[in-house]
Amino acid sequence: MSDERMKLHEVVAVRKGVKTRTYSELTDLFRKAQRDELYNGMAREFTPTDDDGETFPSESKQVQLVAEDVLKRVRKLRATNLDIEATQEWGNREAQADVVVDGTTVLSDVPVTLLIFLEKELNDLHTFVAGMPVLDESKTWTKDPNSKLFRTDPARTHKTKKVQRPVVLYDATEHHPAQTQLISEDVTIGHWETTYRSGALPVPRKEELLERIDVLRNAVKRARSRANDAEVQRREIGEVLLGYLFG
Secondary structure (H helix, E strand, C coil), rough: CCCCCHHHHHHHHHHHHHHHHHHHHHHHHHHHHCCHHHHHEEEEEEEECCCCCCCCCCEEEECCHHHHHHHHHHHHHHHHHHHHHHHHHHCCCEEEEEEEECCCEEEEEEEEHHHHHHHHHHHHHHHHHHHEEEECCCCCCECCCCCCEEEECCCCEECCCCCEEEEEEECCCCCCCCCCEEEEEEEEEEEEEEEECCCCCHHHHHHHHHHHHHHHHHHHHHHHHHHCCCEEEECHHHHHHHHHHHH
């Protein structure tokens, strides 16, 4: 909570602009955050079997989104919106209650109107996190110590090429030449070594976030049912609340 005091009509005047700006960016972020391909990258290099064998250029795809960075930006935008909403609602309050999680008071003296708003925010956050991609469970991932990404061990695969060779159908005789036929066969000409990279969420991390949202959402509902009463003072609750969720 800040010591800064504001008139309620000033809070109402700025609240609409803050909500419009933050929700516009959140909507754009939400669309991007649901696209699996933005979290995935790869790099692979080709090594020919023979020194003079056919070569192929390296291939790569950069990871464009990192889940934890997305969550960090969501946290900042949501915190800004929560702060201005809290300031207005506390100014209007007639009903209040504490939000308690496992015996610990997360927020104190919360107006009932804000508790209603927080329920919607937590519903939106649940939808957002539930829609985020997770690491492909068919692959084995480890944390890359040199980045924020996860990576797989390099996987070695064959590169083959169709080669035609003659097969003798009938041997030559005194009266007829040999009869042959060309057949195609796959010949290994080298190997690809592929390492997959991803910025998606591990399944346990996603489950942890969803569980925390559920716990806090239930605590808010219980607080609203107990709520009752109180002035305009600048409030800062976003970092406290979202720090709990994403900490």
